[in-house]
Amino acid sequence: MKMRPMLTLEDCKKISAAAEAEAKKNSWNVCIAILDDGGHLLHLARMDGATPANARIALEKGRTAAETRRSTANWQERVQKRAELLRMPGVTPVQGGLPIVLDGTCVGAVGISGVQSHEDEQIAAAGIRALG
Amino acid sequence: MSLQAWLRTSFAALLAVFMANVAAQQPMYGAPVSVENAKKVAAAALAEARKNNFNMALAVVDPAGNLVYFERMDSVQYGSIAIAQDKARAAAQFRRSTKSVYDEVEKGGAGLRYLSLRGFVASEGGELLMQDGKVIGAIGMSGGSGAQDGQCARAGVAALK
Numbered sequence: 001m002k003m004r005p006m007l008t009l010e011d012c013k014k015i016s017a018a019a020e021a022e023a024k025k026n027s028w029n030v031c032i033a034i035l036d037d038g039g040h041l042l043h044l045a046r047m048d049g050a051t052p053a054n055a056r057i058a059l060e061k062g063r064t065a066a067e068t069r070r071s072t073a074n075w076q077e078r079v080q081k082r083a084e085l086l087r088m089p090g091v092t093p094v095q096g097g098l099p100i101v102l103d104g105t106c107v108g109a110v111g112i113s114g115v116q117s118h119e120d121e122q123i124a125a126a127g128i129r130a131l132g
Numbered sequence: 133m134s135l136q137a138w139l140r141t142s143f144a145a146l147l148a149v150f151m152a153n154v155a156a157q158q159p160m161y162g163a164p165v166s167v168e169n170a171k172k173v174a175a176a177a178l179a180e181a182r183k184n185n186f187n188m189a190l191a192v193v194d195p196a197g198n199l200v201y202f203e204r205m206d207s208v209q210y211g212s213i214a215i216a217q218d219k220a221r222a223a224a225q226f227r228r229s230t231k232s233v234y235d236e237v238e239k240g241g242a243g244l245r246y247l248s249l250r251g252f253v254a255s256e257g258g259e260l261l262m263q264d265g266k267v268i269g270a271i272g273m274s275g276g277s278g279a280q281d282g283q284c285a286r287a288g289v290a291a292l293k
Contacts, residue, residue, distance in 0.1 A: 008206050031199075041213050044202035048166050052198035059199075 007036055007100070007108045011131060012043035015100075015110060019127030020045060023114070030114025030123060031058040037106050039063040047114070054113040061097030061120075062111025063090065069106040072097035073121055096120030100128050158227040162266030164194035169292060170201035173261065173271055177288030178203065181276075188275035188284060189216040195267050197221030205275070212274035219258030219281070220272025222251055227267050230258035231282050257281030259289050 012034045019032045029049030034042050039062075046055045061072045067090065068075070075093035079085045085093065095117035099109045110127050112120035165173075170192040181188045182205075189212040192201040197220070204213055219230050226233075230253045236243035237254040246252045256278035261269040271288045273281040 009203065012203075038210075040204075040210055041202055042204050044199055045167055045171075046198075046200045048168075052194065052196065055199040 004105050005102050005107050007034070007042060009042070014130045015127040016043055016045050018130030019110065019112065019123050020047065022123045022126035023047065026115075026119070028115045028119065028123070030112050030120065031055045032123070032127065033058040033062040033111040034108060034127075035059075035062045035066045035111070036108045037066055039067045039109075042108065050114045057092070057094075057113035058096070058111040060092040060111065061094060061113060062109045063097075064092045065097035065099045065109035065111065066106070069099050069101075071095070071099065071121070072111075073117075076117075096124060098124040098128060100131070102131075159260075159262065159265060159267050161195040161227075162263055162268045165192065165200055165261050165263075165269035167200060169261075170269070172291050173288040174201055174203055176291030177271060177273060177284045178205065180284045180287035181205065181273075184280070184283075186276040186280050186284060188273050188281065189213050190284075190288070191216040191220040191272045192261070192269060193217070193220040193224050193272070194269050195224050197224045197270075200269060208275045215253075215255075215274035216257075216272045218272065219253050219255065219274060219285075220270045221258075222253040223258035223260055223270035223272065224267065225251060227260065229256075229260060229282075230254065230272075231256040231278075234278065255281075257285050259285040261289060261292060263292065 016032050023030045029047045031046040031050045031054040033044045064072050073095035076095050079093040097111040099106045110124040112123045187208050189204040189208045233246050234254045257273045271285050273285045
């Protein structure tokens with residue numbers, strides 16, 4: 001039987017707190033979404049000042065990264081060369097979503113929305129680093 | 133009856149009708165709940181769940197029903213992720229607890245109309261978050277029975293006071 005790691009609520013809280021700290025350090029207001037490897041929402045926090053749209057977009061970036069096992073930045077890059085990829089169902093090809101990969105296995109993803117796309121991704125990366 | 137007495141009585145009757153209408157009015161919307169307060173509500177609600185060995189997903193939304201905060205305890209059924217959000221959104225958007233809707237439906241007859249109205253949830257577990265008499269958001273919980281979901285949601289609401 002193949003065993004695979006799984007994110008716990010404690011892991012999610014760790015990721016979310018670290019991501020929020022990274023955003024606060026830069027005076028950014030964002031929404032932080034954490035999903036499992038099937039794209040199911042596990043944790044979400046929308047900081048004061050982040051918009052309702054940020055909540056929706058963070059979730060969709062996270063879902064894209066979780067279900068495709070690729071960063072949304074990778075999707076963004078590929079869409080620019082292959083416009084037909086815009087027709088892929090359920091894909092939000094905008095930087096700011098990162099898969100969480102442990103020992104070669106995707107266990108979920110973090111999606112951020114609220115500031116510039118590359119800054120969103122910076123926050124997502126800071127969150128994932130907190131897992132150690 | 134003298135004209136004066138008649139006027140006095142009419143005025144009193146009118147005032148009574150007016151006051152009853154004011155009382156029946158739904159609360160107004162206020163500024164959206166802060167993420168700090170949302171976390172406080174979530175911590176209290178999930179503490180109640182843990183105390184009772186319930187396994188739950190929890191959503192806190194703003195007055196329009198948009199997510200502010202979400203947590204899912206380990207190994208909660210997947211379906212509860214959406215239902216927690218649905219209950220919170222329904223409570224916020226209709227400015228009433230989903231229990232009050234369930235109670236109406238349970239009565240049958242005219243109460244059944246809620247089943248055909250878009251966005252209503254007729255299951256306990258969605259409660260309003262209030263501040264200064266205004267709706268600042270709502271909490272939705274799913275994972276246990278309706279009564280258990282409601283019990284934990286109300287424990288969350290109590291943390292705001």
